[in-house]
Amino acid sequence: PHIIVFISGNGSNLQAIIDAVQSATLKCKIDLVVSNRKSAYGLTRAEQAGIPTLVFPLKPYRDAGKTRIEYDIDLANKIRDYKPDLIVLAGWMHILSKEFLDHFNDNIINIHPALPGQFDGANAIERAYEAFKKGEITKTGVMVHKVIPDVDKGESLIIEEVPIFESDTLEDLEERIHSVEHRHLVLFKMEDSNANAKRKRTLDIVVDTPN
Ligand code: GRF
Numbered sequence: 481p482h483i484i485v486f487i488s489g490n491g492s493n494l495q496a497i498i499d500a501v502q503s504a505t506l507k508c509k510i511d512l513v514v515s516n517r518k519s520a521y522g523l524t525r526a527e528q529a530g531i532p533t534l535v536f537p538l539k540p541y542r543d544a545g546k547t548r549i550e551y552d553i554d555l556a557n558k559i560r561d562y563k564p565d566l567i568v569l570a571g572w573m574h575i576l577s578k579e580f581l582d583h584f585n586d587n588i589i590n591i592h593p594a595l596p597g598q599f600d601g602a603n604a605i606e607r608a609y610e611a612f613k614k615g616e617i618t619k620t621g622v623m624v625h626k627v628i629p630d631v632d633k634g635e636s637l638i639i640e641e642v643p644i645f646e647s648d649t650l651e652d653l654e655e656r657i658h659s660v661e662h663r664h665l666v667l668f669k670m671e672d673s674n675a676n677a678k679r680k681r682t683l684d685i686v687v688d689t690p691n
Pocket residue numbers: 487488489490491492493494522570571572591592593658661
């Protein structure tokens with residue numbers, strides 16, 4: 481199977497995927513890394529691994545008075561020739577509209593540093609940390625989920641709880657969550673159930689249960 485990874489920043493989750501592909505833990509090929517930010521360090525990680533990159537920022541669209549949907553349609557058109565079996569959002573900080581999602585037949589997954597239904601959207605770790613300090617929650621978590629137009633709300637494929645301790649600084653919690661994310665994101669295995677059929681098939685994403 482062929483995948484495309486979308487990033488916006490550091491790309492430590494991308495690195496986890498690259499490492500898993502290089503060690504053949506994950507049997508797929510990363511055909512392209514897309515970033516909406518030119519300065520994303522993940523682009524350097526991709527280049528070091530010999531993976532082609534595409535930088536596709538929103539700003540020129542905003543400056544030209546174009547809509548997010550126009551951006552999404554152009555982005556979909558730029559990558560559709562790769563015919564990815566799966567798109568992995570690994571720290572991609574844009575919401576993708578239905579117009580984009582429809583192009584890729586539901587085969588898009590996202591990693592989110594919170595449990596389902598908690599802290600959807602940006603700054604999830606910080607918000608969980610604050611909620612813990614206020615006594616509102618005792619734990620947080622990580623999930624990999626299918627992407628639907630509602631932010632961070634698609635069906636969960638992998639969920640793991642992450643404890644928060646009284647002594648934690650925000651940095652401690654971030655570090656604990658990121659290490660769970662890096663282990664998690666590479667647990668998906670793709671089974672091409674219908675390899676010879678048209679590319680429009682549905683791809684089964686088989687997920688190993690974490691120990
Ligand atoms: C991760 O915490 C991811 O869950 C969130 O953004 C962060 C990206 O980190 N959506 P990185 O760029 O993979 O290091």
